[in-house]
Amino acid sequence: MGIIIGHIYSVSGPVIVAEDMHGTAMHELVYCGKEKLVGEIIKLEEDRATIQVYEETAGLGTGDEVFSTGKPLSVELGPGIMGTIYDGIQRPLEVIADQSGGSIWIKRGVSVNSLSRETQWDWVPLPGLKVGSLVAPGDVIGTVQENSLINHKIMVPPNAVGGKLVSVTPAGPHTIEDTVYVLETQGKTVEYPMYHTWPVYAPRPVREKLPGVNPLFTGQRVLDALFPVVQGGTCAIPGAFGCFAPGTKVLKANGETILVEDVKEGSTLLGPDGTPRTVVNLTTVSGPTFTVKTTVAGRPLSEVTVDTSHVLCVESPTTVPGHVRVPNTDLYHIPVSDYLALPAEVQAQCSIAQFRSKTPAGTTTEAPESWYYVAGVFLGDSSRDSSDESDELVKAIVGDAEEKFAEFLDATFTADGTPMLPMAALALPAACRRNLLAGMADVAAIQGGKTDAGLLVPVPCSEACLDAAAALAVSVGLTPIPVAGGLALAGPLEHIKPLLKKASPVECRDPVRFTLEPGSDMECKGFTLDGDLMHVLPCGTVHHNCGKTVISQSLSKYSNSDCIVYTGCGERGNEMAEVLMEFPELDVEIDGVKHNIMKRTCLIANTSNMPVAARSASIYTGVTIAEYLRDMGLNVAMMADSTSRWAEALRECSGRLAEMPADSGMPAYLGARLAAFYERAGRAAVLGAPERKGSVTIVGAVSPPGGDIGGDPVSTSTLSIVQVFWGLDKKLAQRKHFPSVNWLRSYSKYTNALEPFYDEHYPRFVDLRVKMREILQHEEELLEIVQLVGRDSLAENDKITLEIAQVIRQDFLQQNGFTDFDRFCPFYKTVWMMRLILEYYELAQTHLKRPGKQSWAHIKTGTIKAFRLLSQVKRALPSDGEAVLVKQFEEALEEIVTAFQGLAE
Structure with missing residues (x-):
């Protein structure tokens, strides 16, 4: 394990101080105590080292031994990464679960290999590679077909010296520990296996940084058309918590009621199985609300007011499209915003989950x-x-x-x-x-x-x-x-x-039906629970404690990236579990062939009930893996959900170190740490031969307290760094407009960088986007006038603008994620929809200028079929193929032009 070189001097939460630590270095990996808890040196002063421990430190005491490893916190990089879920320090959770004997808890001090040592991989040397040739860091020596999507390149590590190739192992099955090539370096021979390690805090070197040239397509029209991000870019998106209106009663674990505003961190609430759930975080959110009205057998039961990101615990005997059933139950976790988008026939089958105590709980269960x-x-x-x-x-x-x-x-x-x-x-x-x-x-x-x-x-x-x-x-x-x-x-x-x-012990019951009615804007209170995150209200209904970030997951499912690294940093455990349940059921179609999406995905899970200190490592673990995949020449998308929880880990450790706090208690170096993280994104020409180009795109979710982006230091620092911001709007969600991206508040600084791509592949797109944004901006100004003088007082050309802006909002920007035709929108379909809408707009404005008395009402009546086409074209199925859809769009364009020609005659 290492050499005993020190002993614990003091313990303060996740931070310990060890003495007699001569010879150690900053960021060195150490093991603490009898259980060998993983830690990292974050400060050195004389012979004392301050260590950040990535596991629960309960039980550590002064005098306990500290073991040195002589190496920094590193990750293993090689075949077997894709399709695996790791914790924050790259320990495979599936392997840990097998070792835990079925326990849901991770044992402290568990030590497992990040990559399997038993799996046999089909090693294939690079064709044309000759013994005796000189190789340099980054050179590809051979490949391993990891799965049907990823052809894993085995490269000389970037920190290797390089040298003359002495031997190459012939093609065949090998484990990652088997030697596959040997180099002679400075008179010494060095054997190299299929994998190597890399310190997480050190960016992997590249030959040259390149500007982004290709867009990252998400399948969401509002993002791809108005606020694009390049492959290799940086983007921020706000997350959300689901909350209750003040005055809402919740049940404590002992059966007492408590107002939601009186809930404190550490409070225990009653779970749906009668066991306690501990509050680990509090939040406040301001915005629109909905009232959940419940009934049993047609009779009123209760009312509770929640915000739009609140998660409903819904039971349904039928499948709810777009959502995954909790195993062995009829239970679904559905945010209010998602539930509103469900078809009416699906909503009719849904009921609120009810309290079911399965095990004795409380203090009175021994009595007869x-x-x-x-x-x-x-x-x-x-x-x-x-x-x-x-x-x-x-x-x-x-x-x-x-x-x-x-x-x-x-x-x-x-x-x-x-x-x-x-x-x-x-x-x-x-x-x-x-x-x-x-x-x-x-x-x-x-x-x-x-x-x-x-x-x-x-x-x-x-x-x-x-x-x-x-x-x-x-x-x-x-x-x-x-x-x-x-x-x-x-x-x-x-x-x-x-x-x-x-x-009879049988409990049969009528379902608790419910309706959602829009409410007023107000400040709501929320909390994060451990365990399954569910709790009981006094009326006996079960509720979830918070919402989830949705767009970053849709990026993982539908973006045009070669592979995805999804890092859940301090997020809810069931959210990562939902990803694990959903992704194996999803397919991505590449070159006409369907592949399981997990084949291109690596998950880093550091949930809210895991040790706080490990959050700071999870972000770096994810970006290091992403850089390694980039070095193979792949375009990688990394989702960091959320950087706010990562910043909370920095604040926790900074407080333990007694450092001077800055805004909101955050450390003064928060901005520098965020910048260093986002700087690891980008497109690059990587080291080695053959020549390869890859990219890392980072999408970071921020979860500001109370939804106040302007007053949160993490959000303000992030917005000063990233080049794209997708601002979510709860008022849009209240109006059932999804994705709820505010087109006036969001922005992208990559529009000019992507113009060469658009000019080459979609020549008219840039002009279409500019015109569409002008219409939306003009609509905002006109709506203020309408509130004062009414719509009838507007000029006829302004009436056309308002009508077409409504079409843009309702039929172009809005997408229904539960339909085959709108779940994912290819970019060619996006461009054609823009072209049809704006062609109608230009023809209507041109006709209005004709001699004689013209009006928008006359134009709309005379071209009503063509006008309806603007809403119907989005129903074209992408699965029919580009050629079929383009032909449909050309026919629609011809019909629109013909309609106005007939109107002119």
């Missing part, structure tokens, strides 16, 4: 089930009070009952003696909840009789415990109906009989 029937009897008896006689009766019935159950029973009184159903009842096992309700219903003498909904069982409840009683009813499959003096429990007879007979 019948004791909870007794508690229900006392709750249902409206004449009960908190007199001494009642206390004596409780003791006589319960006897020497388990003390904690007695505490539960005492909690059924408020301070003034009013019967009170404690929220802790929600955390009880199903049988106990059923008995509690049975006692309340039986003592109420089953008043109300039969209805079309089943039986009505009035349960006397005070206003203070209506929420708890309703949630309890939903949790066992009943419909809670508020009535005078209490709560009625309704449901089909098969729901009621098990309750009253206390016989």
Whole structure:
């Protein structure tokens, strides 16, 4: 493992100080303590080294040994990278899972190889390569067909000296540790395997930096047409959290209710299985909201106000297009913005997930089930009070009952003696909840009789415990109906009989249907949870705690990059799990052949419940892998989601080092670190022969607190560095406009650099883009005038501008990701749609200038078929092929021209 050269002097969270560290270097990899926790030296002072540990440091103490490795934090680069998911320091999570014996937790100090040593790869020497020839760093020696998409080039490491080629292993199957070539360097022979290591903080050298010349196509018209990014460029996109309106009640793990604005970091909330979920982060978001109104069997249950990025926990018996079902359930995690875009027939099948406690939780589960029937009897008896006689009766019935159950029973009184159903009842096992309700219903003498909904069982409840009683009813499959003096429990007879007979453990229930109604703009509160990120509201419905970044994932699925490196830095674990579930089901078509998208993807997962310090390494691990793939001559897209969480890791370590804080507690060197990261993007002519050119495009997601990009130091520093900004707008999402990219706030500085490409392949595109942006900008000005004087007061040419701008917004910029024709838009289709819309616009403006009284209403009526074509052309299926679509577009153009010729006659 190494030589013991030091001992721990102090421990402060992820930062430790070790003494007797003579001979070590900055950024050197070390192992700490008996469990050999991975760490990195970040500061040296005399014989003491400050070490950033990438794992939980609980259990480390002064005097524990520190082991040196003599090398910096590095990654292994070679065949086997694609299709693998790593943690922040390139440990393969699938291998770790196998070693953990089925545990969902990563053991501390686990040490595994980043690349498989057992897999056999078909090694093929480079044709024409001769023994005795001179080779230099970066030269390609041979290839390995990693999969049907990636032909992996085996290169001389850039930090090698080079020399004379002594021998090359013949073609055949080999592991990555087998020697495949030997060089003679300065009189010594050096054997080289298929892989090599590279320090993550050192950019890989290139022969020459080149300007970007080709666009990175995303398949989203608003991005490809108006705000393009080059292959080798940098781009920023804001992420979002889903939040609740102030005043919303959530359930703590002990069953108590708490307002969302009172939730603190470290608070524990009730999970959908009855176990706790810990709050690990808080956020505030301002913007448009929606009210989620839930009903059971047609009767109102609850209302809760959320922002547009809030994630709904939806159950559906049928497949929800564009979303992946949680394994072994009917559950989907769907953001509000995505749900609004679903077809109506799909929405009709959806219901909100309900609370289901599968395991005993709380402090009262040891008591016999019948004791909870007794508690229900006392709750249902409206004449009960908190007199001494009642206390004596409780003791006589319960006897020497388990003390904690007695505490539960005492909690059924408020301070003034009013019967009170404690929220802790929600955390009880199903049988106990059923008995509690049975006692309340039986003592109420089953008043109300039969209805079309089943039986009505009035349960006397005070206003203070209506929420708890309703949630309890939903949790066992009943419909809670508020009535005078209490709560009625309704449901089909098969729901009621098990309750009253206390016989069946089966929990059958009516689905909780819901609708979304637009609300006003307001400030919402949110939080990030550990585990599965779900929690329970007092009404018994299950909610997710936050939203997700969507566009960066669509880039991974549909962009024209050769390979993708997706780095989830401090993001939610289920988001990375969703990527793992979605990507194997997605295909990318190249040269008419479909390939699984995982073949070109490498995932770096450092989730929010992993150690904070490892976040800082995950970004560098991802970009180093991307540079290695670039050196093969590939165009690589790297998604960093999100750089804000990476900056939080820097702030954490900076605080532990007692460094002087800057804006928002961030370290003063934040801007320099961000710039150094984004500078590793670019297009380059790489080292070695044969000549190769590759690129690394970096798309960084930022998640500013409260959505305030202007006041967040990470966002402002990022925007001063990147050349493209795709600004998301929640008001567009509220209007069901997706992608919700604000065309007035977003920008791209690559438009001039890409003009030679457009002039060569799409000669009219530049003029079309300029004209389209002018129309959208003019529309914004006209809408202000319309608010003052009305649309009828506008000039006729301005009316045309407003109408065509609406077509651009609704039929061009807006895309439906759940349809075959609009999920991905090839660039030739984008250009043709622009051409058709603007051709109609120019012809209409020209006709308006003809002699005589002309009006927009007359023009539109006379060319109504051609006008409708502008909306219909987007339904052309890309799968039909470019030739078929171009022919359809040419026919549409001819029809538009003919319509105006007929109008002129």
